[in-house]
Amino acid sequence: MTPSSFTGDPCLAAQVLTQYLRGDLPEGEHERVERHVSVCQRCALALDTFTDGEDDIVLRLRAPEASDPLESEAGCQHMVARLSALPRQPNRGRSHSHGSGDKFAAAWSRDTQSFASPQNSTGCRNDCNSAPLPEVFGRYRILRWLGAGGMADVYLAHDTELDRQVALKAPNLSIQQSSIERERFKREARAAAAIHHPQVCSVFDIGEHEGVCYLTMRYVEGQLLSSHLAAHGRLPAHDAARLVSQLADAVASAHERGVVHRDIKPANVFLDPQGLPILMDFGLASVDRRQEDKLTQAGAVMGTPAYMSPEQAAGQIEQVGPASDIYSLGVLLFEMLVGRPPFTGSASEVIGKILYLPPPKPTELLREVDSELEAICLRAMSKSPEHRYASVVEFRQALQNWLAKHDASKHDASLAPTRTPPRMRWWIAAGVASLLAIVACGVYSLVLHTPTGAIEVRFHDENAQVRVLQEGKVLEIIDASTGSQMRRLSTGRYELALVGDRNQFVVQPARVQLKRGDHVIVEILPVERSLVGNSEQEPAHPTAAATATSTGKLPLNQLDPSTVSPELRSQFLKTVPQNGELTLVGGISAESLQRPQAGMAPLEPPLFLVLSGDGATLAAMHPGKVVVIWDLATQQSTRYMTMPRYDTTMTLSHDGTILASAGGGWPVRVWSLADGMLQSTHEGHTNWVNTIAFSRDGKLAASSSKDGTVRVWDIVNRGNLWARPHGDWSRAVAISPDGLQVASGGQKGLVKLWDIASGKLIRTWTASTHPVLHLQFNPAKPTLAVKDETGALTVSSLTYGKPLLRVAMHPLTFPRFSPDGDTIAFATPEGELVLHDSALPTVRLRLPAPVKGAVLTPLGFSDDGRHLVVSDSTGGVGIFRLGSTPAP
Amino acid sequence: MNDHDILERDLGPTSLSLLVRVRGGEEQAWTKLVHLYGPLVYAWCRRWGLSPPDAADVGQEVFCAVWSSLDGFRRERPGDSFRAWLRVVARNKTNDFWRRQCQQEQSAGGSRAWQYLEASCEPPDEAEISRETTQLYRRAVELLTTDFEPATVAAFWRTVVEGQPAREAAQSLGLSLNAVYIAKSRVLARLREELAGL
Structure with missing residues (x-):
């Protein structure tokens, strides 16, 4: 190294200089290097030869990216200013954090009151800071914020040039930000502006002011049709037909100009003081692509997709056209006639029903519905666009013909909004x-x-x-x-x-x-x-099911081998030899699994199956995150759900009444199978969730995530009991049958046993040399089955924290304990079904798969241990009774 | 200006990361945290469908929660980020808001809130994270101006943000080439330090 002319220190190596330039030197080094650089000409010159093109911070700071316009909104600045001004609490220390936090919160709520209210009718003028648009916005004076849609904020504004009140819509900043989206918004708005129809909310003006694009439209005073329906229930048939026909007329004039609405629903229809419908948001639905994405990718995201056509629900955006509007108008007519939309339930359920179930007939729900009107309604709601009316004009004509036949002018006034208590x-x-x-x-x-x-x-x-x-x-x-x-x-x-x-x-x-x-x-x-329309079967009512379990009635006991369907017989008897050890008593054929209900379009074969601990409920996850729940006692589907797009794993509670799902969306979701509704969402994980397990009583759940933690959730009180780092990330988690312990397995074969109440680590031991893939507690004995990535299966003692048994054969599938804890069932890579002793190296039963390539996967035992539920590689599920004596 | 003056006057706060300083009860650190992350939280809330006043309210709730549970946030692994944690908190608060909204709207027959409930569950994509990171750095730079000598900031700004060659910057600011590089290195080092783990 060359000595520097000033200090006599050796000059710095290129490596050190690069690090110095990036501000990336190790602690302590910086000062020494800086001292040298400050005086060494040579090193300064050397620095000058480096480029900093690959430094992440430099690149980010130099990028010509515009700042987020949302962040420059007054609301944001206001919030930041208040927040930074508030906590003058110099001694915020760990010991005081709780107290000072409370004080902070108290100061907060006091302080925010004046700020939170600008939505009310007079607030804005006093406190216009909270509105993202300035009070004077071009030729408009912003009077107040009216509401937010999926894509825009809407304000009541005064047009100072034409001296009239308008509704001014400014798209979300995600749209404002992108020039493509902004052009699209303007294009669609222009198309909407071209529609002139008394029943369409007219677009007055489209423009851009100081970089914010906007449109103004007629400000309609009145009531939303959705509010009207909520308050009054269904409408007289004549009113319903007239309203829909008027809307159809408006839609027809738009279709003529090539504009499709795409989002006709009661919340987009205003009833003016005369009771005439005004359709809003024409053609704008397509601007909000985010919303479409959400819909198509994650059914549960949208709350009420009730008015959506099957092609929209399926996400076939290219097929969405005029016929989709006809469908939505049909649903609107249905709801007005009957008092509710054809499909109800959770969003995911509704989407499933829109896609696969024929709509109920209005007359089945309400006998007095006119059959001709019903026919019009059902034709408009045909699943396939080509079976609907050829055009909205034809649909309107059908309604007008009906109206002409059933002249009932006396009803005409009944739609003017009146104030009545909600029914x-x-x-x-x-x-x-x-x-x-x-x-x-x-x-x-x-x-x-x-x-x-x-x-x-x-x-x-x-x-x-x-x-x-x-x-x-x-x-x-x-x-x-x-x-x-x-x-x-x-x-x-x-x-x-x-x-x-x-x-x-x-x-x-x-x-x-x-x-x-x-x-x-x-x-x-x-x-x-339930989806089961077949009245020949036992009820799938959750109450009934719960009763059966609590009284100790074991549903699978009642299955009669003589009633097994021929398909099931041919499917399983080929692969399972009937040697008296196993008797096929029921199941679900591969064909039925894919077609949970007659008349329904077939689903793709299930990706995986999950059995409840009692062996009575089966959940099948199909591609598209469609989950079908089956009652194995009746072998009927009882529920149909769509999981959020990111959920990739699920588990059932022991009694099969709740289901937990999770995945890349990070929260753990718990669904009630009684009504298919999301019961609770448990947030906390910050990365992919791999496994979830319920406690036997369904009150607790444990999850392991790629974020490296194991968490225990209180399902009943909706809390996170605790989170513990596993060390490395864990892919397997299980709760002991007494609900007192949680086991988790890590990447290096390490198993950890935790106390569920305190989150204390009880024991750690090495069960394998490979990542642990699956854990299962023995339901009756203090042992734990651990399967690793290579398939090696060990059974460990919980008391001593060490493996007791290494199973010689490498199971292909997850092991399942019998309820007495004496037997583990699994399949081998050769497709054999093996019942293995859970403590001794003894095989109790070994059934070779007679068909090459077939694998019999044990899903689990029934509560009484007498039945084994097995899926075979073709996708069917068989229920086998164990032992040679047939059950009563 | 003499290079050594800059050196003497620039010694700002210690080399603790911002979070550590907030935990330690440093008031300025809190202010800085709010300035850095407040806009991010606000923008999330707005994207998840909240109106400007609601977003500001919910954003305030988020920081209340952050304030009282900052000790609960631990970087257990190198990958854990404060931002991800903040996002979870913001998501919870937003969902709480919509849940309240749903209860109100259900009685009114509306459906808007339903559309948003859980709308925020989708994990951010890489482009979003990258954009947010850029904006964090930009805000951080703006906030640094109080910690450094104006000349240091100017040298940093010209060479890094504007991409001016160091030589030119030195000339126009009347500094030595050494001083420009020192300024650049110091500010970058501070940025790295302060945003470590955030």
């Missing part, structure tokens, strides 16, 4: 076979008092039982033993479920409405409880 709905769960009996007189009666009146349910059969449920919880059970009861309920949605032998009950009438004047006060509707 109360009584949803009566009349499951597949749990039917409601209302009879003229009887021995037992249930009187339900509501704030607006009372309803009495009487029945005169001692075998009948009525349950009052709210959100799946039983509030009241009335039967012969309880006698007549009176119950006072607050306003809300309840379910009345009738449990009993369905053959003894007939529902008559199917629908009950109590009206005051023209308004429905109480309405009793049958609710679809």
Whole structure:
């Protein structure tokens, strides 16, 4: 090295200089190097020869990227200013963090009150800081914020040139930011501006002011059709037909100009003070591509896709056209006639139904619906666009013909909005076979008092039982033993479920409405409880299922080998030799798994199957994150759900009443299978979730994630009990049968046992030399099965924390314990089904797969240990009874 | 200006990362954290469908939560980032907001809130993270101006942000080439330090 002329220090190596230039020197080095550089000419010159092109920070700072316009909104600046001004708490230390945090929060809420209110009608002028648009925006004066749509904020503004009030729409900044999106917005807005129709909310002006593009449109005073329907329920048939025909006329004039609405729904229709419909947001739906993406990729994201056409629900964007608008108008007509859209449920369920189920007939829900109107409605709602009306003009004509035939001018005024209290709905769960009996007189009666009146349910059969449920919880059970009861309920949605032998009950009438004047006060509707339309089968009602389990009735016991379908027989008897050890007593053929309901388009074969711990409920995940739940006792599908796009793993609770899903979306979601609704979301993981496990009672769940942590969740109180780093990331997690311990397995074969209550590490041991792929607690003995990535299976003692048994054969599938804990079932790579002793190196049963390439995968045992549920490589599921003596 | 003056006056706060300083109760660090991350949180909330006033409210709730649970955030692995944690907190608060909204809207028959509930569950894509990182650095640079001598900031700004050759920058600022490189190195070192793990 050459000595520097000034200091005598040796000059710096190129490597050191590069690091210095990047500001990336190790601690302590910087000062020494800087001292040298400050005086060494040679090194300064050397520095000058380096380029810093690859330095990430330099590149980012130099990039000509514009700043995020959202961040320059006044609301943002206001928030930051307040936040940074607030906590003058110099001693925020660890020990004080809680206290000072509380103080901070208190100071906060006091301080934010004035800020949070600018949405009200007068707030904005006093506090226009909160609006992202300045008070004076070009020729417009912004008066107040009206609302936000999926793609834009809408303001009430005053046009100072034309002296009129307008609704001014400024797209979201994600659109403003991108010049392509901005052009698209303007193009669509221009198309919408070209539509002139009294029933279309006119676009007045499109422009750009100081880099913000916007459009202004007619400011309509009135009521949203959605609010009107919510307040009044269904409409008289004549009004419904007239409204939809007027809307169809508006849509026709748009279609003529090549503009498709794509998002016709009650929330996009205003009723003006004369009761005439005004359709809003023409052609703009397509601008909001984000929304479409969400819909097509993750069904559960959108809450109410009820008005969406099948082609939209399937995400076939290129097929969305005029016929899609006809479909949506058909749904609108349906809802106005019946009082609810054709498909209800969670978003995911609705999307599934739109895609695969024929809509219910309006007359089935409400006998008085006119059959001609029903035919019009159903044709508009055909699944396939070519079966709908050829054009919206034709659809409108059909409605007008009907109107001409059924002239009822007396109804015309009834749509003018009036103020009435919202109606109360009584949803009566009349499951597949749990039917409601209302009879003229009887021995037992249930009187339900509501704030607006009372309803009495009487029945005169001692075998009948009525349950009052709210959100799946039983509030009241009335039967012969309880006698007549009176119950006072607050306003809300309840379910009345009738449990009993369905053959003894007939529902008559199917629908009950109590009206005051023209308004429905109480309405009793049958609710679809399952997708199974076949009334020959046992009810799949969750209440009924729960009862069966709690009384110790084991549903699989009742399966009769003689009733096994020929398809199932041919599927399994080929592969499973009937040597008396296993008897096929039921199952679901590969064909049925793909077609959960007759008449439905087939699903792709399932990606994987999950069995509940009691062996009675099966969940099948199909491509597209479609999950079908099957009741193995009836071998019928009971529910159909769509999981969020990122969820790749799922598990069922022991009793099969809840399902947990997770994956790349990071939260753990818990779904109730009673209603298919998302029950809770558990956030905390910051990376991919690999495995979830329930405790036996379904009250706790454990998850392991690529973020390196194992977390335990309180499902009931919706909290995260604890999170612990596994060390390396864990791909396997399990909860012990007593619910007291959690086991997790890591990348180097390390198994950790944790105390569930405290999160304390109880024991760590090495079970394998390879990453642990699966863990399962022995349900009856203190051992744990550990399967690693290479397939090696060991059984470890929980007491001593070491492996007791190494299974000589490498299982291909996850091992399953029998309920007595004595046996482990698994399949070998050769396709054999093996029942292995869980403590000794002994094979109890070995069934070679007679068909080459077939693999019999044990999914699990039934609670009584007498049945083994097996899937074979063709995708079918078989239920086998163990042992040679047939069950009673 | 003499190079040595810059050297003497520039010795700002210690080399602790911002988070450590916030945890230690340093008031300025909190202010800086809010300035750095506040806009990010606000923009998330807006993208997840909140109106400007709602976004500001929810953003405030997010920082309240951050304030009281910062000790709970630990970098357990090198990959864990404060931003990811912040995003989780923001997501929870936004979902809480929509859940409240849903309850109100359900009675009113609306459906807007449903569209957003869980809309924020999608993990950010790389482009988004990269864009956010860039904006974080840019804001960090703006905030650094209080910690350094104006000449240091100017030298840094010209050479890094504007890409001016060091020689030219030195000439126009009346500094030696050495001083320009020192300025550049110092500011970059501070940026790396402060944003470490964020």
